[in-house]
Amino acid sequence: MASKIRVATTSLAGCFGCHMSFLDIDERMLQLAEVVEFGRSPINDIEHCTNCDIGLIEGGVCNSENVHVLREFRKNCKILVAVGACAINGGLPAMRNFIPLEECLAEAYLDGIGVENPQIPSDPELPLLLDKVRPIHEVVKIDYFLPGCPPSADVFWKFLTDLLDGREPSLSYELVHYD
Amino acid sequence: MSNTITIDGNTVPFEDGQTIMEAATAAGVYIPHLCHHPEFTPHGSCKLCTVNVNGRNCSACTFPAMEGQNVLNNTRELTDDRRKITQMLFVEGNHLCPGCEKTGNCQLQAVAYHLNMLDNHFPHFYPSRELDASHAEVMIDHNRCIFCTLCVRASQQKDGKDVFAISGRGLNKHLIINSQSGLLKDTDLEATDEAAHICPTGAILIKRTGYQVPIGERIYDHKQIDQVSLETEHPRHGE
Numbered sequence: 109m110a111s112k113i114r115v116a117t118t119s120l121a122g123c124f125g126c127h128m129s130f131l132d133i134d135e136r137m138l139q140l141a142e143v144v145e146f147g148r149s150p151i152n153d154i155e156h157c158t159n160c161d162i163g164l165i166e167g168g169v170c171n172s173e174n175v176h177v178l179r180e181f182r183k184n185c186k187i188l189v190a191v192g193a194c195a196i197n198g199g200l201p202a203m204r205n206f207i208p209l210e211e212c213l214a215e216a217y218l219d220g221i222g223v224e225n226p227q228i229p230s231d232p233e234l235p236l237l238l239d240k241v242r243p244i245h246e247v248v249k250i251d252y253f254l255p256g257c258p259p260s261a262d263v264f265w266k267f268l269t270d271l272l273d274g275r276e277p278s279l280s281y282e283l284v285h286y287d
Numbered sequence: 288m289s290n291t292i293t294i295d296g297n298t299v300p301f302e303d304g305q306t307i308m309e310a311a312t313a314a315g316v317y318i319p320h321l322c323h324h325p326e327f328t329p330h331g332s333c334k335l336c337t338v339n340v341n342g343r344n345c346s347a348c349t350f351p352a353m354e355g356q357n358v359l360n361n362t363r364e365l366t367d368d369r370r371k372i373t374q375m376l377f378v379e380g381n382h383l384c385p386g387c388e389k390t391g392n393c394q395l396q397a398v399a400y401h402l403n404m405l406d407n408h409f410p411h412f413y414p415s416r417e418l419d420a421s422h423a424e425v426m427i428d429h430n431r432c433i434f435c436t437l438c439v440r441a442s443q444q445k446d447g448k449d450v451f452a453i454s455g456r457g458l459n460k461h462l463i464i465n466s467q468s469g470l471l472k473d474t475d476l477e478a479t480d481e482a483a484h485i486c487p488t489g490a491i492l493i494k495r496t497g498y499q500v501p502i503g504e505r506i507y508d509h510k511q512i513d514q515v516s517l518e519t520e521h522p523r524h525g526e
């Protein structure tokens with residue numbers, strides 16, 4: 109048997125909704141598992157992305173760690189895919205782009221309702237926030253885009269089966285949604 | 288003279304004074320558009336209706352139909368151009384569809400779907416734009432305005448008012464409200480005005496009407512804009 113296609117997935121500045129929607133392919137996951145094995149993914153807790161064929165990225169980039177992870181994926185995946193509204197245009201996290209970062213932090217950690225022991229977290233382990241949330245194509249080259257908030261399970265299925273069967277992936281009108 | 292043009296090789300009749308867009312629509316040929324509306328003077332600003340006429344690109348909504356025109360409309364190249372134009376419209380404003388009441392009913396989004404636009408391609412501007420919720424019944428979210436001027440034209444030509452205008456050029460172009468304060472509440476705009484309903488995007492919304500139709504059951508959720516447009520915009524057809 110030919111070796112399996114390796115798929116890695118991650119959620120950057122996303123809500124894991126895209127991952128949940130991917131899992132909504134339900135029993136088709138078994139079919140997929142016959143030809144696919146997972147590299148780094150929240151599904152299996154593998155920590156680093158090595159030598160993968162397909163990388164699925166949920167979420168935009170909002171902090172320095174997101175940028176590192178995204179670059180690791182780009183380096184180690186032959187095909188990199190922007191999955192969902194946030195990866196494609198920043199999505200709802202990008203709504204903070206219109207408020208200066210300092211004001212965001214002050215509202216969340218200093219002045220907000222119910223804040224106790226007000227202080228801006230500054231542990232060196234915490235990744236630094238970017239001044240704006242950015243879509244991932246502004247940081248690395250992206251090969252394919254799956255729009256939707258989240259893309260439906262059928263979008264994942266159509267895209268992956270197209271790729272696995274050697275067809276150029278395409279999404280019909282019914283599968284393209286931004287909401 | 289026979290008064291015909293060809294569009295993608297098909298013969299299309301026209302009446303004197305008709306634009307290419309009008310002749311096409313009357314013949315049941317969809318040309319993508321956003322700033323064009325059959326009831327108002329053409330504006331020719333969004334360029335989505337770009338067609339190729341005898342080798343030169345021009346806007347179908349403003350260009351008069353003339354004998355001998357060979358018009359290309361539905362070509363791979365024009366579709367690519369139109370997709371790029373639509374992507375520019377998306378990155379120029381702030382279009383976060385999952386949080387927009389217009390989603391599914393929005394013509395900008397519908398055109399993007401129709402063109403199979405899967406990403407925004409360009410770097411996002413994330414411009415800082417205001418939201419004006421001062422009016423009792425109508426709100427305007429400038430983040431979603433594409434400067435099509437349909438509200439400007441509808442207010443002047445249909446409502447007999449002058450509530451909206453476009454000011455500034457290029458990157459500084461923006462929609463302004465004609466009142467001392469610059470706020471919608473200090474204008475004579477009413478929720479029943481054509482101008483309050485004409486917006487192709489989610490920039491102008493009527494308050495307290497949101498989400499009456501669930502997402503998934505909206506105009507463009509299952510029907511493409513070419514079909515909807517030809518059904519609803521046939522000028523003086525079906526009257």
Ligand code: SF4
Pocket residue numbers: 286381382383384387388389390391393394395396431488489490
């Ligand atoms: S106006 Fe249209 S394109 Fe813009 S956010 Fe709303 S639904 Fe999306």
Ligand code: SF4
Pocket residue numbers: 431432433434435436437438439462485486487488490491
């Ligand atoms: S508010 Fe709507 S109708 Fe008015 S110019 Fe902007 S997009 Fe066009």
Ligand code: FES
Pocket residue numbers: 319320321322323330331332333334335336337346347348349
């Ligand atoms: S529809 Fe013709 S330029 Fe906008």
